[in-house]
Amino acid sequence: MSVLVFIETKGKISKAAKEAVTYGSKIGTTTVITFGDADAAALASLGDNGATKILVCRSLSEGNDQQLTKLIAAAANDCSSDVIIVSQDQLGKAVAPRVAANLEAGHVSGAIALPDTSSGFVVKTNVFSGKAFANVSVNSSKKVISLLPNSIPPESTGGSAEVAEFNPELGAAGITVKEMKTQGEGVLLPEAELVVSAGRGLKGPENWGMVEDLATTLGAATACSRPVADIGWRPHHEHVGQTGIAIRPNLYIAAGISGAIQHLAGVNGSKTIVVINTDSEAPFFKAADYGVVGDAFEVLPKLNEAMKAFKASQN
Amino acid sequence: MKLLVCISKAPDTTSKIAFTDSDTKFDENGVQYIVNPYDEWYALVRALELTEANGGTVTTITVGTAADDPTIRKALAIGATDAVRVDAEAKDPYFVAKQIAEYAKANSFDIVLTGKETINYNGAQIGSMVAEMLDQPFVSLAQKLEVSGNTATLERDVPGGAEVLEVNTPFVLSAAKGMAEQRIPNMRGIMAARTKALNVIPAIETAELTSIVSYSMPPAKSECKYIDADNMTELVELLHNEAKVI
Numbered sequence A: 001m002s003v004l005v006f007i008e009t010k011g012k013i014s015k016a017a018k019e020a021v022t023y024g025s026k027i028g029t030t031t032v033i034t035f036g037d038a039d040a041a042a043l044a045s046l047g048d049n050g051a052t053k054i055l056v057c058r059s060l061s062e063g064n065d066q067q068l069t070k071l072i073a074a075a076a077n078d079c080s081s082d083v084i085i086v087s088q089d090q091l092g093k094a095v096a097p098r099v100a101a102n103l104e105a106g107h108v109s110g111a112i113a114l115p116d117t118s119s120g121f122v123v124k125t126n127v128f129s130g131k132a133f134a135n136v137s138v139n140s141s142k143k144v145i146s147l148l149p150n151s152i153p154p155e156s157t158g159g160s161a162e163v164a165e166f167n168p169e170l171g172a173a174g175i176t177v178k179e180m181k182t183q184g185e186g187v188l189l190p191e192a193e194l195v196v197s198a199g200r201g202l203k204g205p206e207n208w209g210m211v212e213d214l215a216t217t218l219g220a221a222t223a224c225s226r227p228v229a230d231i232g233w234r235p236h237h238e239h240v241g242q243t244g245i246a247i248r249p250n251l252y253i254a255a256g257i258s259g260a261i262q263h264l265a266g267v268n269g270s271k272t273i274v275v276i277n278t279d280s281e282a283p284f285f286k287a288a289d290y291g292v293v294g295d296a297f298e299v300l301p302k303l304n305e306a307m308k309a310f311k312a313s314q315n
Numbered sequence B: 001m002k003l004l005v006c007i008s009k010a011p012d013t014t015s016k017i018a019f020t021d022s023d024t025k026f027d028e029n030g031v032q033y034i035v036n037p038y039d040e041w042y043a044l045v046r047a048l049e050l051t052e053a054n055g056g057t058v059t060t061i062t063v064g065t066a067a068d069d070p071t072i073r074k075a076l077a078i079g080a081t082d083a084v085r086v087d088a089e090a091k092d093p094y095f096v097a098k099q100i101a102e103y104a105k106a107n108s109f110d111i112v113l114t115g116k117e118t119i120n121y122n123g124a125q126i127g128s129m130v131a132e133m134l135d136q137p138f139v140s141l142a143q144k145l146e147v148s149g150n151t152a153t154l155e156r157d158v159p160g161g162a163e164v165l166e167v168n169t170p171f172v173l174s175a176a177k178g179m180a181e182q183r184i185p186n187m188r189g190i191m192a193a194r195t196k197a198l199n200v201i202p203a204i205e206t207a208e209l210t211s212i213v214s215y216s217m218p219p220a221k222s223e224c225k226y227i228d229a230d231n232m233t234e235l236v237e238l239l240h241n242e243a244k245v246i
Helices: A015-025 A040-049 A065-078 A090-103 A209-218 A226-230 A261-267 A296-314 B037-054 B066-078 B093-107 B126-134 B187-195 B232-241
Strands: A002-006 A029-035 A051-057 A083-087 A106-111 A122-127 A132-138 A143-147 A162-165 A175-182 A194-198 A221-224 A251-255 A272-277 A290-293 B002-006 B009-011 B033-035 B057-064 B082-087 B111-115 B138-142 B144-148 B151-158 B161-168 B171-175 B198-202 B210-216
Touching (some): A002 A015, A002 A090, A015 A029, A015 A083, A015 A143, A029 A040, A065 B126, A065 B138, A090 B126, A090 B138, A106 A132, A194 A209, A209 A221, A272 A296, A296 B232, B002 B037, B033 B037, B037 B111, B037 B171, B066 B187, B066 B198, B082 B093, B093 B126, B111 B126, B138 B151, B138 B161
Parallel strands (some): A002 A029, A002 A083, A029 A051, A194 A221, A194 A251, A251 A272, A272 A290, B002 B057, B111 B171
Antiparallel strands (some): A106 A122, A175 B161, B151 B161
16 A cells, blocks of 8 residues: 655654654655655655655645645655655644545544455544544545554654655645744653643642643653643643643653542543542542652652652663 | 524433444433524623624524524524524534525525534534535644734634734634623513524535444552552552553
């Protein structure tokens, strides 16, 4: 099968991009389509994840749904792609269904595993906010798959890829970005493997230092519960849960969060969950792998010290 | 301003998730259906606020059977002008998007609004597909929307920050948290909803591009392992040696 993987680079190759290319290369001969000014050597490194060819559109710098749909559809037609893979991040969510509609291809949203081709083409997906899985059969000849981050580990094949420019006619962008408000630095939450999160149990925004300290030690992203974002202790883009963003890190450490069903909906895809709470009856313990009944104000600094000692012993 | 809001029903967030018929169907036994919260709280209420301020109409559209009528009446009770139901089972996202796009094409709306996703399938597909079928821009996950003449200004969170966008009508958007506050329908609204038009129209034929063949449940979580609050070294060791996540 011929596979096309769309990635966004923003100057560097993200882990999500490597995952998508690895996923694609396990289905068939994989071509990557991307845009922007990432340098050719960085793009060629995707050969190591299994891509054989990289197409890059240099005429487009900002990603927008209409022009990217034209770009991906043109590449899919050019390469006679059977399967198109898009990482299910914010841009991917806007673009992938459009591409499917354009190509009259069946679209699988929220894929978490490779397709089962033993009988047809069936992909396992997350549904009911992570409380169940659905096996979705794609009945059309062309297929579009949106892959959830952290579903497949990137693999190194030792292969190489050629990089070629691809500049089809893309028409105009319908949306103009007037202003970007970037807040803070550090690890971006949606693709973080390790996340330290806290809730109302921390009593005030001035106490977030110990959350950030632990996150820094671990190289983790910080997150928060809904009430904390609603009262303005933390920025909204850190809010994980049903109405915030859903994340699937390897490790989710939650301090002072009771674990309401709406919060769990955003984090139940995490591989390992650590819950720290003074209330031994907090519902979050039922979803936790490891629990610490104790005051976050004492536990977080201790955990940070233990983590520092561990990191030091690793070097 | 002529607005179209896509309304879907969804099981109440506290519903027990179970499956029947050898795990091929969602078990509706005892399930209470509500208007999908993203469609209701954010897309519909913001559409109503805009037409209340600037004049205009809010039509809702639903692809579904007569079983969906109570949720459609709820949307009318909250304040929608009228409602359309495309009379068919919502088979797959492409099928649903096609029905909405055909209706929108024939009736030219300034903005088509959807919720960011339904809380049962979490597909986040309809808005993007409808936009492509209408050849219009699509703003996903919008959290603020202001309209002045033919120009709309929108805001949304992006990883690590937020952005402000500008787009001309007509366009399609998906609404996320922050767009508006939930409205509880009052008695007058509920009474008025009974006599508002709910137009049932036939579906157009399209291929079924995807189908759900079965469901499964995640494996049961093993018991939570408790660690003494004074022994964080043990937790770190477990995370390293047992969970292998650090």
